[in-house]
Amino acid sequence: MFTLPILPYAENALEPVISANTMSFHYGKHHKTYVDNLNNLVKGTDYENATLEKIITETAGKADKAGLFNNAAQVWNHTFYWNSMKPKGGGKPTGKLATMIDSSFGGFDAFRKELATTTVSQFGSGWGWLVLDGGALKVVKTSNAEVPFTKGQKPLLTIDVWEHAYYLDQQNKRAAYVDAVIDNLLNWDFAAQNLG
Numbered sequence: 001m002f003t004l005p006i007l008p009y010a011e012n013a014l015e016p017v018i019s020a021n022t023m024s025f026h027y028g029k030h031h032k033t034y035v036d037n038l039n040n041l042v043k044g045t046d047y048e049n050a051t052l053e054k055i056i057t058e059t060a061g062k063a064d065k066a067g068l069f070n071n072a073a074q075v076w077n078h079t080f081y082w083n084s085m086k087p088k089g090g091g092k093p094t095g096k097l098a099t100m101i102d103s104s105f106g107g108f109d110a111f112r113k114e115l116a117t118t119t120v121s122q123f124g125s126g127w128g129w130l131v132l133d134g135g136a137l138k139v140v141k142t143s144n145a146e147v148p149f150t151k152g153q154k155p156l157l158t159i160d161v162w163e164h165a166y167y168l169d170q171q172n173k174r175a176a177y178v179d180a181v182i183d184n185l186l187n188w189d190f191a192a193q194n195l196g
């Protein structure tokens, strides 16, 4: 059985950028529904005791496994997203991450601009990501439930740009939500931990 992971902070901890109301729907309803759907889909199959990563990797791109892929990936993506943020986050990374951002993007400001632009420009539902690809950092976007690690990219941070992530708080202003997440909530400790 897959379980809904405990949120790493209180539901109101990311206010005012992400309200407790948004969190109660996004975590308590959307994320939970992906977990419930996944449990129903794996019941009695070889995937019942598999890891999320294994399910995602093995079902990616397979039309007859789209339901499994979408729900498993959305469970993984949302857990990764909650951890990509923290109260009083944002600011700039230090150490190895800062050095790699400088070498990969030409400085933090250029990186920040690329992360915001790429994430905001995802057409329809999806995700913006900072990933490690080969020896360099990259900013990428994915559609719907897609995850970078099925293409060999290691995720370091993500921002959810499905409308359910911001519509109650910022309505149609996706850019305002993305800017606020980057500047106030990004969890650079989590990114550093993922970089290793």
Ligand SMILES: [Fe+2]
Pocket (backbone or CB within 6 Å): 026, 030, 078, 160, 162, 164, 165
């Ligand atoms: Fe979401």
